[in-house]
Amino acid sequence: MRPIARISAPFPDKFGVPRQSGLAPSLTGRIVFLPAFRAPEALRGIEEYSHLWLLWRFSLPEREGWSPTVRPPRLGGNERVGVFATRSPNRPNPIGLSCVRLLAVDREAPDGPALIVSGADLTDGTEIFDIKPYLPYTDSHPEASGGFAERERGRVLAVRIPEEIRRRLPEEICRALEEVLAQDPRPAYHDDPGRVYGFPFAGYEIRFRVQGDEVLVLSAERTGEEG
Amino acid sequence: MRPIARISAPFPDKFGVPRQSGLAPSLTGRIVFLPAFRAPEALRGIEEYSHLWLLWRFSLPEREGWSPTVRPPRLGGNERVGVFATRSPNRPNPIGLSCVRLLAVDREAPDGPALIVSGADLTDGTEIFDIKPYLPYTDSHPEASGGFAERERGRVLAVRIPEEIRRRLPEEICRALEEVLAQDPRPAYHDDPGRVYGFPFAGYEIRFRVQGDEVLVLSAERTGEEG
Numbered sequence: 458m459r460p461i462a463r464i465s466a467p468f469p470d471k472f473g474v475p476r477q478s479g480l481a482p483s484l485t486g487r488i489v490f491l492p493a494f495r496a497p498e499a500l501r502g503i504e505e506y507s508h509l510w511l512l513w514r515f516s517l518p519e520r521e522g523w524s525p526t527v528r529p530p531r532l533g534g535n536e537r538v539g540v541f542a543t544r545s546p547n548r549p550n551p552i553g554l555s556c557v558r559l560l561a562v563d564r565e566a567p568d569g570p571a572l573i574v575s576g577a578d579l580t581d582g583t584e585i586f587d588i589k590p591y592l593p594y595t596d597s598h599p600e601a602s603g604g605f606a607e608r609e610r611g612r613v614l615a616v617r618i619p620e621e622i623r624r625r626l627p628e629e630i631c632r633a634l635e636e637v638l639a640q641d642p643r644p645a646y647h648d649d650p651g652r653v654y655g656f657p658f659a660g661y662e663i664r665f666r667v668q669g670d671e672v673l674v675l676s677a678e679r680t681g682e683e684g
Numbered sequence: 685m686r687p688i689a690r691i692s693a694p695f696p697d698k699f700g701v702p703r704q705s706g707l708a709p710s711l712t713g714r715i716v717f718l719p720a721f722r723a724p725e726a727l728r729g730i731e732e733y734s735h736l737w738l739l740w741r742f743s744l745p746e747r748e749g750w751s752p753t754v755r756p757p758r759l760g761g762n763e764r765v766g767v768f769a770t771r772s773p774n775r776p777n778p779i780g781l782s783c784v785r786l787l788a789v790d791r792e793a794p795d796g797p798a799l800i801v802s803g804a805d806l807t808d809g810t811e812i813f814d815i816k817p818y819l820p821y822t823d824s825h826p827e828a829s830g831g832f833a834e835r836e837r838g839r840v841l842a843v844r845i846p847e848e849i850r851r852r853l854p855e856e857i858c859r860a861l862e863e864v865l866a867q868d869p870r871p872a873y874h875d876d877p878g879r880v881y882g883f884p885f886a887g888y889e890i891r892f893r894v895q896g897d898e899v900l901v902l903s904a905e906r907t908g909e910e911g
Contacts, residue, residue: 477821477822478822478884479822480822496752497772498752498755498764498766499752500762500768501753501766502769503766503769507827508828513741526726536727539725539726539727540726540729542733543817544816547690550741550814556822556825586776587775590769592771593827594706594830595706595783596828597823597824598735598818598824599826601733601823602733602820603732603817603818603820603821647879
C-alpha cells in the first residue's frame with residue numbers, strides 16, 4: 458500500500474471538516490498525483506462519471522490506534538458502539554472512504570493531471586490510496602437503513618455572516634463556509650454560548666460563536682498561507 | 685495494512701464471480717474475523733445497518749500489477765480505458781470495494797462473531813481489510829452518472845436449469861446459480877454456442893452452454909469439498 462495522490466483542500470487542520478463527504482457540497486479540493494502516478498492515460502474516460510470514491514489514509518492526529526468500541530460524536534460522545542458499526546478512524550486499518558463529485562480534470566497544470574472535486578471531508582495534504590468511479594447500479598442503495606448516523610443527520614444550524622465580513626470573502630469560499638458551519642463543527646456536545654471558536658479555512662482564520670441553533674461569524678482574517 | 689477477516693463464499697475460483705457486488709443478491713457469504721479481531725463488542729450496533737462496505741484485497745491470480753490503462757470486459761476487451769475510470773484489479777493498490785447486505789450476525793459460532801452477508805463479488809477466502817456501515821445519506825447517489833459500466837449493465841441472459849438438475853440442488857443454491865449465470869460469466873466476447881464451460885460453485889461442478897441469450901445448465905455434480 459502506497460499513496461498515489463494527495464488532496465489540496467481548504468482545511469489545514471481537522472477542525473471544521475464535515476463528518477462525512479457530501480455534507481458541504483461547495484467545498485472544493487484538488488487531487489494531485491504523486492510523480493510515479495502522473496499518467497494522463499490513467500484518467501482516460503473518467504469524465505464520464507459524475508462521482509468518485511476516494512480511499513484515503515487517516516492521519517495520525519485523528520487516530521489513536523484501533524479500539525473495538527468508539528464513542529461517536531453524533532451520539533453525544535458518551536455511548537459506546539462497535540467500531541465496525543461506525544466510520545470512526547480508530548479502526549484496525551487506517552483507510553477512509555469518501556464519495557466526491559468530479560467537477561473537472563485539469564490536464565494542463567504543471568503538476569497535472571489533477572482532479573477537481575467537491576464535497577470531500579479530507580484535510581489538506583491527505584494521502585489518497587485509490588480513486589474509483591462511483592457506479593450507481595452497484596453503489597447506490599437509497600433504501601438502506603442507516604442506524605444512528607441517519608437519525609442524527611438532520612440537525613443543521615442557521616449561519617449568519619455579517620455583510621462586512623461577507624464582502625471580503627470570495628463568493629465560493631463564503632458558500633462553502635456557510636455549509637461547513639451549518640454542520641456544527643464544535644466538538645460533540647459543547648454548548649457554551651459565550652465561547653468563541655476559531656479555525657483556519659481556505660487561507661482565512663475564521664472566528665465564530667454559536668447561540669442556540671444559530672452560528673454567528675465574528676471575523677475572517679487572511680492568514681499568511683493559502684489553504 | 686493487515687487483514688482483519690476472511691469471507692467464506694461459494695466461489696473457490698474467479699470464474700462465475702459477478703462483476704460487481706449486488707448483481708447476484710441471493711449469493712450468501714460468511715465473514716469470519718481473524719483471531720486478533722474476534723471482538724464481539726466491535727460489532728455492537730451493526731445490526732442497525734442493512735448494508736455494509738467491504739474493503740478487501742485483490743488476490744494475485746486476478747491482478748497483474750498496475751497498469752495505467754485496462755481493457756474492461758464490458759467494452760469487449762478491446763477498448764482501453766484509464767484504470768481510475770474502472771474498478772479493475774490492476775490498480776496501484778490491491779483494494780476492492782463492495783457493498784453487501786447484512787443478513788445476520790452469528791454471535792454463537794465457535795469461530796464467531798461472524799457476519800452473514802449477501803451479494804458479495806468475492807472469491808472464497810478473500811482477505812478483508814475493513815468493514816464499514818453503509819450510510820445512505822452520504823453513500824447513496826442514485827443520480828450519479830455511470831459511464832460505460834452503466835450503459836452495459838442491462839444485458840442479462842435467460843437461464844434454463846432442467847428439472848432433474850434443479851431437483852438435486854438446494855433451493856438457495858439454485859437461486860444464486862441462476863443469478864450468477866444470468867450475468868454471463870463467460871470471458872468477454874466469447875460467443876461459441878458449441879462450447880461447454882465448467883466451474884465450481886458452492887460444492888458443485890457446474891457445466892453449461894450458452895446459445896444466443898440463453899444459458900442451459902448441462903450438469904451439476906457434487907465435488908469433494910464444500911464451497
